[in-house]
Structures are given as C-alpha cells and as structure tokens.
Amino acid sequence: MAPSEATEKWLAFAKRVQAIAQAGLTYAVNDYDTERYEELRAISVQILQELSGEEPQKIKNLFTNETGYQTPKVDVRAVVFQNNQILLVHEKLDNCWSMPGGWADVGYSPAEVAVKETREEAGLEVRPVRLLAVLDKKHHPHPPSPYHTYKIFILCKVIGGSLQQGMETQGVGFFDRNHLPELSLERNTESQVQFLFEYLDNPEKEAYFD
Known part of the structure; x- marks a missing residue:
C-alpha cells in the first residue's frame, strides 16, 4: 500500500473512532460510559497527531468544537460561468484559487449560501440556477482532513455587481479550462473544475452524486 493510501486509511479510522466517541458521549448514561468514550476520543486524536504532526491540543479542539451526534460537514460552492470561463477567487488563507463558497451557514439554504458567498468573496450578485453535483470529499484528491465533508456545487447566473475582492479573498477573476491558476x-x-466545465458544454447533463 502506498504511503498516501495508508494515510487515508488511518485518517478514515481516526474520523470513525471520533464519530463513535462523540455519539457515545452524547448518549452516555453513566460515568463509566463517559470515561470509555473519552478514551476513544483520545485514541482518535493520537492517530491524527501521528499522521499530521500537529499539536494534540489543536487536533482535540478540532474534534471537540461540536456537540451532539456527529454528522458530515457541508461545503457549498457557487459555479459561475461567463464567456466560457469559470469564476475563481484568490484565497488569502493559502494564496490559491477556488470557486466562491465555504461551510454552510445555519439558517441559510444551500442556494442562499452560494449567493451570499459569491457576493462576499467576488462582489457579484448571482441567481441560483440548478444543482450540479453533491460530492463526498473522501472520493476526490483533496488533502487529508479531520472532517468528513459533503461538497455541494450550485450553478449560478450573474445578475449584477462587479468583480471585487472580499475580506477573505485577495483577487477574483474568470479563467478558461486550459489556463487555470494554482x-x-x-x-x-482540478478534476472537479474540469468536470464542472462539462455542464457548460452540455447544459442538459444530469446532476451528479457519489
């Protein structure tokens, strides 16, 4: 097994153990149960620490920032095409580019998140048109993450505004499929972006999920 495959395997183990521990802590009926589930959580933190080299407390904070039964997190991205190009924003956090979007906000529908994030990150007013894809992050070549994440991609049409960076972005622009930035x-x-261009070529293509 290649090192990256082994990392992904152990990362999946750590996240699953953490999910079991959090569910157990939510429904524990006595101190004995609580102690055992806390031990499971500590094991999951140790596994992830070995994989990532991060400080154990930082990992524990990631794993314990929510309460209740653990469910996947939801990331929403707006897919905006114009003149055969796709809208991307330059992220301050890692100095790389992405479609506008982010974690789904409580109180907002996925479509409302796509509209809000595009306005805040790119300066454009958009109208949601249709759902393009719902992807499980673990099935795609993303870096290892402590969270199990579903990614929702929503096609949006520009109806106003003008290109401008936001608080979390340092640039914004449209790019064709053959000249994507980092x-x-x-x-x-990149495989996701190229896949989404297929909806520009074939507007009748059915929504995809995995």
Whole structure:
C-alpha cells in the first residue's frame, strides 16, 4: 500500500473512532460510559497527531468544537460561468484559487449560501440556477482532513455587481479550462473544475452524486 493510501486509511479510522466517541458521549448514561468514550476520543486524536504532526491540543479542539451526534460537514460552492470561463477567487488563507463558497451557514439554504458567498468573496450578485453535483470529499484528491465533508456545487447566473475582492479573498477573476491558476486543493481540485466545465458544454447533463 502506498504511503498516501495508508494515510487515508488511518485518517478514515481516526474520523470513525471520533464519530463513535462523540455519539457515545452524547448518549452516555453513566460515568463509566463517559470515561470509555473519552478514551476513544483520545485514541482518535493520537492517530491524527501521528499522521499530521500537529499539536494534540489543536487536533482535540478540532474534534471537540461540536456537540451532539456527529454528522458530515457541508461545503457549498457557487459555479459561475461567463464567456466560457469559470469564476475563481484568490484565497488569502493559502494564496490559491477556488470557486466562491465555504461551510454552510445555519439558517441559510444551500442556494442562499452560494449567493451570499459569491457576493462576499467576488462582489457579484448571482441567481441560483440548478444543482450540479453533491460530492463526498473522501472520493476526490483533496488533502487529508479531520472532517468528513459533503461538497455541494450550485450553478449560478450573474445578475449584477462587479468583480471585487472580499475580506477573505485577495483577487477574483474568470479563467478558461486550459489556463487555470494554482487551485486551493482543500476547497476544489482540478478534476472537479474540469468536470464542472462539462455542464457548460452540455447544459442538459444530469446532476451528479457519489
């Protein structure tokens, strides 16, 4: 097994153990159960620390910032085409490029998140048109992550505004499929961007899920 495959395998183990531990802590009925599930959580933190080299406390904070039954996180991305090019924003966090978007906000529908993030990150007002894809992040070549994430891609049409950077971005522009900038792989991969261009070529293509 290649090192990257082994890393992904152990990362999956760590996330699964953490999910079991969090569910157990949510429904524990006595101190004995709580102690055992806390031990499971500590094991998951240790596994991830060995894989990443990060400080154990940082990993523990990632794993314990939510309570209740653990479910996948949801990342929403707006797919905006214009003149056969796709809209990308230059992220300050890693100095790479991605489609506008981010974690789904409580109180907002996925379509509302796509509209809000495009306005905040790129300065454009858009109208959601249709769902293009719902992807499980683990099935795509993203860097290892402590979270199990579903990614939602929503096609949007520009109805106003003008290109301008936001608080979390340092640039914005449209790019054709053959001249993409360095992508933020935590947020979107080249294979995903190229796949989304298929909807520009074939507007009737059915929504995809995995």
